[in-house]
Amino acid sequence: MDKDAQIEPADRGTVVFVCDPHWEGHGRAIAGKLGAPIHLLSELRLDDLTDAEQVVVDADLRDMDSVGRLKHALDRVPAIRARTFLIDEGSGERLLRVQANALGATRHMVRKFALAELRREYSVTGRARRTAAAETALRADAGGASIAEAEHSLETLFEGMLSDATVSLQAVSQAAAGVLASVRAVGADAWLASVRRHHEGTFQHCLLVTGVAAGFAKGAGLGGGQAAALMNAALLHDVGKAVIPRHILDKPGKLTAEEFEAVKLHPGAGFDYLSKQGNVSALVLDAVRHHHEALDGSGYPDRLRGAEIGPLTRILTVCDIFAALVETRPYKEARTPREAINVLVDMSIGSKVDYAAVRTLGGSFGVPLPERFGDVVRGFTVTRPHG
């Protein structure tokens, strides 16, 4: 990639891929991995580019017909502020770069490295790095050191998964144990508030799930191997999101059917990657694979039901949903713990999640629930959130 790239990866939005018809195979392979729509240059219409914030062009810039079509289209959509051109190395490369610049290229990318580069850039690992000042502020906050350590573990895990490298699970376990100790010391509420102040997107989510799991372990009085398994499962649970483009993960509002299919791959992808590491327990692997299953069989990826879903997975699932509800996003307000527990109670009434796990989680976050599920179903304490 050019060193003079003008736009930080974190600033890039919706990407549209434009390719020459005779390179369609290569184009589709990249666009598919990025979750980006692809348009053939021969059929390109202005409408295809109107919503794009970035366009990736894989076209034969020696072909004047292709250049003419591109110029016609790109000149009419000045709002596309990031224009990446894939360039073949070797003879004529300089001329191709000049041609790309004439078409408004904001950067060039060597064609054979483009898939790996773009995939990394559009994944959660491609976000903007924290500044030294922000790092100091994080470490000074409640639980900050353990949050920074867990964040580092996540970074290593996501990057390891993207490059299919081996990661040290010992470091992950240490970070997870550090979170548990920190939550025991400062309390889950303060720890989660620190995460919300310093993180966003998938990192915020994964850290919140880990903090919520620590709150659960603390409230339930879990110790030893049980607490360690839950903490490891929480920190590892969404590692499979490394292979999902960030603009899908962070998309405000409803996903398209195609995008949801891409998201649904993450538990299996994480399970496959962690299985290869050889030292993750079967219990933790099971929880990673099945944290999106539902008791009534409506979940994914294996549509397990009832007793097929183990106790650790049931706990991880309620921690995951609770964390998703209390996370802050630019476009939606975070729910309070009470509202989040009420949603989970409704979900347990709807046979999606385990009531005992919800009740323990509620107790851990100051929302006591009746012991008997029957009392809940009769509306004993449930106050629905507004809206």
Ligand SMILES: [Fe+2]
């Ligand atoms: Fe997940």
Ligand SMILES: [Fe+2]
């Ligand atoms: Fe999750």
